[in-house]
Amino acid sequence: MTIFSFARLLAVVKKEFIQIRRDRITFAMMIGIPLLQLTLFGYAINSDPKHLPTVVVSHEQSTFSRSIVQAMQHSGYFDIQSTSIGERDAEGMLARGEVQFSIIIPADFTRHVLRGEKAQLLIEADATDPSATGNAISALQQMTTSLLSHDLKGPLAYAATTSMPYEIIIHRRYNPDALSQYNVVPGLIGVILTMTMIMSTALGLTREVERGTMENLLATPVRPLEVMIGKILPYIIVGLVSMILVLSAARWLFAVPFIGSLWLLVAVVIIFIAANLVVGITISSVARNQMQALQMSFFFFLPSILLSGFMFPFRGMPRWAQYIGEILPNTHFMRISRGVMLKGNGLTESWSELWPLLLFMLVVMCIGLVRFRRTLD
Amino acid sequence: MNDEVDLAVDVRHITKRYGHKTVVDGLSMQLRRGEVFGFLGPNGSGKTTSIRMMCGLLTPDSGEGHTLGYDIMHEAAKIKREVGYMTQRFGLYEDLSIRENLDFIASVYEMDRRRERVDHALERLGLQGRQKQLAGGLSGGWKQRMALAACMLHEPKLLLLDEPTAGVDPKARRDFWEEIHKLAAEGITVLVSTHYMDEAERCHRLGYIAYGRLMASGTPKELVANSGFHTWSISGEDISDLADSLTDLHGIDMVTRFGNTLHVSGEDLAALDAATAPYRDNPQQHWTLGTPQLEDLFIHLMGKAQDNYGLEAKK
Numbered sequence: 158m159t160i161f162s163f164a165r166l167l168a169v170v171k172k173e174f175i176q177i178r179r180d181r182i183t184f185a186m187m188i189g190i191p192l193l194q195l196t197l198f199g200y201a202i203n204s205d206p207k208h209l210p211t212v213v214v215s216h217e218q219s220t221f222s223r224s225i226v227q228a229m230q231h232s233g234y235f236d237i238q239s240t241s242i243g244e245r246d247a248e249g250m251l252a253r254g255e256v257q258f259s260i261i262i263p264a265d266f267t268r269h270v271l272r273g274e275k276a277q278l279l280i281e282a283d284a285t286d287p288s289a290t291g292n293a294i295s296a297l298q299q300m301t302t303s304l305l306s307h308d309l310k311g312p313l314a315y316a317a318t319t320s321m322p323y324e325i326i327i328h329r330r331y332n333p334d335a336l337s338q339y340n341v342v343p344g345l346i347g348v349i350l351t352m353t354m355i356m357s358t359a360l361g362l363t364r365e366v367e368r369g370t371m372e373n374l375l376a377t378p379v380r381p382l383e384v385m386i387g388k389i390l391p392y393i394i395v396g397l398v399s400m401i402l403v404l405s406a407a408r409w410l411f412a413v414p415f416i417g418s419l420w421l422l423v424a425v426v427i428i429f430i431a432a433n434l435v436v437g438i439t440i441s442s443v444a445r446n447q448m449q450a451l452q453m454s455f456f457f458f459l460p461s462i463l464l465s466g467f468m469f470p471f472r473g474m475p476r477w478a479q480y481i482g483e484i485l486p487n488t489h490f491m492r493i494s495r496g497v498m499l500k501g502n503g504l505t506e507s508w509s510e511l512w513p514l515l516l517f518m519l520v521v522m523c524i525g526l527v528r529f530r531r532t533l534d
Numbered sequence: 535m536n537d538e539v540d541l542a543v544d545v546r547h548i549t550k551r552y553g554h555k556t557v558v559d560g561l562s563m564q565l566r567r568g569e570v571f572g573f574l575g576p577n578g579s580g581k582t583t584s585i586r587m588m589c590g591l592l593t594p595d596s597g598e599g600h601t602l603g604y605d606i607m608h609e610a611a612k613i614k615r616e617v618g619y620m621t622q623r624f625g626l627y628e629d630l631s632i633r634e635n636l637d638f639i640a641s642v643y644e645m646d647r648r649r650e651r652v653d654h655a656l657e658r659l660g661l662q663g664r665q666k667q668l669a670g671g672l673s674g675g676w677k678q679r680m681a682l683a684a685c686m687l688h689e690p691k692l693l694l695l696d697e698p699t700a701g702v703d704p705k706a707r708r709d710f711w712e713e714i715h716k717l718a719a720e721g722i723t724v725l726v727s728t729h730y731m732d733e734a735e736r737c738h739r740l741g742y743i744a745y746g747r748l749m750a751s752g753t754p755k756e757l758v759a760n761s762g763f764h765t766w767s768i769s770g771e772d773i774s775d776l777a778d779s780l781t782d783l784h785g786i787d788m789v790t791r792f793g794n795t796l797h798v799s800g801e802d803l804a805a806l807d808a809a810t811a812p813y814r815d816n817p818q819q820h821w822t823l824g825t826p827q828l829e830d831l832f833i834h835l836m837g838k839a840q841d842n843y844g845l846e847a848k849k
């Protein structure tokens with residue numbers, strides 16, 4: 158007796174495709190909603206997150222460098238995590254999204270300030286999410302004038318009299334123009350996929366139970382796993398199509414750049430879609446009817462949109478909300494897709510966000526399969 | 535394979551519980567190969583649940599059994615290959631065309647010569663002309679014929695039909711039963727659950743279930759003969775008044791009206807005669823003592839089951 162048959166799986170997939178094609182409204186929604194959302198969310202929401210993780214690369218240890226670090230800490234916007242880190246390490250942390258800012262104090266900083274020569278402070282900011290960095294950067298600029306005044310006293314006072322003791326150079330990395338669409342589009346892919354994928358599987362399976370076709374299906378030699386995968390596969394393809402739709406719209410409508418590897422993104426999208434589909438299947442095994450399935454889908458969808466860093470900058474959220482956010486697949490997917498699209502991240506940089514996604518998928522898949530089996534009995 | 539090959543279904547003491555409710559309670563039933571077995575019982579008595587256990591869709595909580603020689607506890611997959619199960623509700627896809635539905639079922643059974651078989655099934659159904667029509671648009675009778683065709687596609691040796699004729703017009707029902715007997719003549723075993731008495735009379739053997747327990751089984755004749763149940767059949771005038779006066783008398787278990795005839799039944803013949811004696815010499819009515827109808831019998835069995843298990847079930 159075959160445990161898994163490819164022919165039976167194919168039969169389920171084919172049937173599912175015919176049904177998707179026949180269901181005009183759902184089909185239109187799966188294609189139409191992404192485009193609608195892209196246009197609606199094209200304008201991002203601003204807010205004022207604080208305590209952004211920051212590292213300082215200090216090429217000199219002096220009173221000045223220490224006061225700069227201290228003043229930044231006091232401003233509330235920066236959370237200085239290290240002051241003794243190499244430039245290369247800082248670069249890596251920025252790329253992986255572990256820190257938002259990397260401040261570089263050059264070697265001759267004190268001497269330049271004292272001589273009244275233009276001293277430069279270099280700020281590298283991860284601007285993929287401009288609403289997160291904007292306020293912190295302006296706070297930093299206001300600091301400049303007042304910052305060193307009490308260090309520059311007595312014979313050094315002349316240095317403070319110049320309009321600016323040093324100059325701040327900001328590198329807005331990955332999104333130099335601080336355009337919010339850049340940030341929204343990669344996130345939008347995640348939100349759209351979450352919504353359409355969860356809803357279509359959750360409803361698809363409960364519909365079979367509600368209409369009584371599930372009993373007939375299970376009386377045939379089809380295995381539960383074949384039904385489950387057979388239901389998932391067509392929607393993965395539909396999900397990929399809507400992703401391509403959003404990406405093209407992003408490219409031609411909002412001129413969002415795409416620096417990284419498209420194939421890496423596609424691979425991640427497939428994993429992400431699968432993660433959402435198993436959530437949908439788990440919902441369908443709990444829900445008694447399509448209405449309940451719909452409500453539960455929204456119950457999962459809301460935190461995915463609100464707590465994932467799509468609506469509000471992740472680091473601006475309260476701690477408990479961040480913990481919830483860390484569980485959600487959308488959070489990790491969004492970080493990966495932003496990284497790949499805007500920073501050109503590869504697999505190594507993405508891994509730290511990829512494994513939580515995989516873990517989530519595996520855990521929910523186990524729950525889903527166990528629950529799904531139980532509904533047969 | 536099992537030794538008792540002449541039994542298509544052989545379940546013993548199977549029990550199924552949902553929560554605290556025992557839906558099927560120690561049911562034992564045997565179906566001989568090639569017979570048409572009628573499965574009767576009131577709503578919620580556990581017919582569908584029993585059938586699901588016989589075809590490997592549900593695993594019994596306790597008991598044992600074989601379907602077509604395969605163990606119902608461990609060989610569900612093998613059973614599903616050789617059994618055709620027609621669900622109580624229409625179980626095919628309403629948003630798929632007739633052909634697509636049949637083709638789907640054929641491929642799920644991994645059958646060879648799929649096209650040919652589907653063509654053949656459509657032809658037998660007389661639906662070639664409408665094969666592209668969506669199944670949802672068919673009338674009740676056609677849906678039922680199509681469902682039967684779908685569960686016959688893989689040439690099963692045993693058919694389990696759960697209320698196949700509910701809501702179907704008399705002509706379609708008659709045709710359906712013709713088909714069933716043709717299949718039985720070919721050696722296929724058929725179990726049909728039904729609420730219709732005329733259908734019960736068409737079966738080789740019957741089983742009556744109430745509160746998840748088998749109350750009686752045998753050929754229709756045997757059931758009537760062994761019931762220990764006696765019925766006076768009365769026709770004539772003023773039957774309504776007579777019914778009212780007889781209803782609560784000692785010795786009379788049941789009074790049923792059939793148009794212009796009245797059936798008055800009881801288990802104890804002496805008591806029944808004593809109770810009816812004062813009314814029997816009315817010249818405008820015609821009294822005959824005879825065997826009960828199947829329906830009288832089943833309603834009587836239902837009442838008996840209620841007395842014995844009803845309270846228990848409510849607990």
Ligand SMILES: Nc1ncnc2c1ncn2[C@@H]1O[C@H](COP(=O)(O)OP(=O)(O)OP(=O)(O)O)[C@@H](O)[C@H]1O
Nearest residue numbers: 534552557575576577578579580581582583584622
């Ligand atoms: N999955 C389930 N969970 C809980 N209770 C159930 C389940 N399936 C059936 N039941 C209960 O078991 C009892 C028997 O149901 P079943 O469907 O077997 O009866 P039936 O004889 O087929 O009735 P009908 O003639 O109405 O079709 C009913 O009371 C029903 O509510």
Ligand SMILES: [Mg+2]
Nearest residue numbers: 581582622696
């Ligand atoms: Mg039933």
